[in-house]
Amino acid sequence: MPPVSMKASVFKGPKKIQYSNVPTPKLQSPKDAIIQVKATALCGTELHMYRGDVVPKSNGYITGHEFNGTVVAIGDQVTSFKVGDEVISTFTSQCGECWACIDGLSSSCVDSKVFGTWALDGGQAEYVRIPYADNVLYPLPKNIDRFTALLMCDIFPTGWLCVNNYLKKIQFNKEKLKTDVILQLGVGPVGLCCIAAAKEIGVQNLYVVDSVESRLQEAEKLGAIPINLNNEKDIPQLIKDKTNGKGADAIFELVGNSSALKLGFDTVRSAGFISSIGYHHEPLPFDGLQCYLKNISLQFGRCPVRSIFDESFKTFQKVAYKFDGFIDVKLPLSQVSKAYEIFDQHKARKIAFLIDDKLYL
């Protein structure tokens, strides 16, 4: 039986992440499970709230949507898991029964919630409650270490989705991936996952933009062609020069702000495609006439990790070795406040937490 109280990272407001003593979660529904967390990480999306760009409906929730651990309690209706199972969670909960879940659009689930938000306590804690456990948990992958496996909660499927959106758009014509020129905006952790997925799926000409040199070096190792935003004044023209004046066939947009989307719009060719998985919080930097005249197609939104888990995991298994040591900073959860600060300042590529100062392997 879990103890009555536990340690957790609590969001108290922008730049205020507090390591706190809170009540241990209990089963609330027969479909719930309780997980003892053994590894958890910090995701770039959480910085939107940390920085105050996105304001939660309320404060006081437990942060974190990337975690894995051991099942310590299950409700009566949980059939796929039992106490003692080692599991990994998707970064959202989803019911598995609504039209969206059935249709392969789990991020549109009518009762979907994101862990580590005002709507659902997260996993930067000793324990976490999992609603709809049968539809949220997966067995922890074997042969992949617990920390690398955290990438499957959110960022690898999300990066993979960004590529797959384009593959769908071109009717799965993989021959086009060999000749098309793609510009990716953002080379944070999701961006690196996106590059690994893109190269594995068959993208040949992948330019990537960021302003952090160390990220660009990682990107180059994965096979992308790096462009430093600070050094290159006219990226649309640079890509035009590489494409006989045509522009990029597609944009992978992973930053989630207006200026990135503008750069993408300006760089994509006529009748091109923008696959945007960034978490936006600003106006769109183009109007109706520009969209019409550019014959543009755009796809936005949150990754339905549940719906694409199995397919993206096939790619992940092939490239997981490239992510050995990807989590470059591991801190005890008690240092969570400092971890957000470091991550916000791009001083770490990816941060994971040790729970109770223990390193579970």
Next chain:
Amino acid sequence: MPPVSMKASVFKGPKKIQYSNVPTPKLQSPKDAIIQVKATALCGTELHMYRGDVVPKSNGYITGHEFNGTVVAIGDQVTSFKVGDEVISTFTSQCGECWACIDGLSSSCVDSKVFGTWALDGGQAEYVRIPYADNVLYPLPKNIDRFTALLMCDIFPTGWLCVNNYLKKIQFNKEKLKTDVILQLGVGPVGLCCIAAAKEIGVQNLYVVDSVESRLQEAEKLGAIPINLNNEKDIPQLIKDKTNGKGADAIFELVGNSSALKLGFDTVRSAGFISSIGYHHEPLPFDGLQCYLKNISLQFGRCPVRSIFDESFKTFQKVAYKFDGFIDVKLPLSQVSKAYEIFDQHKARKIAFLIDDKLYL
């Protein structure tokens, strides 16, 4: 040999369409042809300039982008047509040789121009010059009268495209067309073409919105379910009620203004699709966060009639009989100013002009 001067409809500014004497066009390039116009029509897109919503770079051009007639002169490099051929034109010119033309994206042709704009004189005239004639003209279809055939210049392929964009989005899964609920915004001439194409292709549940009752009656005859914007206060809720709270699977947006796009955005379900072929000239009525949270996909833009002519024509041949009498007003070209006025006031469904007061059949 054509005479030195001819009669034509000239755009002099918003609400100023002038029947004028102008020089007859001449061959300017070995790829040009000159057509003696025998039927020409007025398209809804032209009302954007007429109303002043879209301001041309300069005035004084000959209007009209829907026309057919007889070849009276060809340049040395025109190989597919000869003097005396009866031909129909796409509403744009395109070179046929650039990456976009080769890639099936003729509306993105690097030298594409729209007839009847400041960039290229149009066909509401006795004669019209056709650049890249081999890539712009088609033999006038047999077994379809000259006036009904005008629909193939622009509006039928454009309506067809709106449907085909969705078919591509769902990976040509025609089974989905039977169960999906689609909301179409706008039932002008393109809208009626879109309905006819949608029903022929297999859309079962097609709701259509307009404020003009006579248009809605036509829509209903073609198999759509009409919704009068003036009578229905909450269309998103109406469609939710019809779909167990889900919303429309797709939106066909043919109006080209911000309020239509807003209505579409509010009515489409999560992870839905907006196929927009309206000619927009306003800001987009949604922001980045709304797009992200809705997991929306959007496709905008001008129809590549040249690239889809053959495919859309297959559908047109099956439904052309439904468009007998579709052009409900035929006027001599000398009445062009009055024709724009009538059309602007929705007093005609579709207007065609008789050249020289002659009715060519």
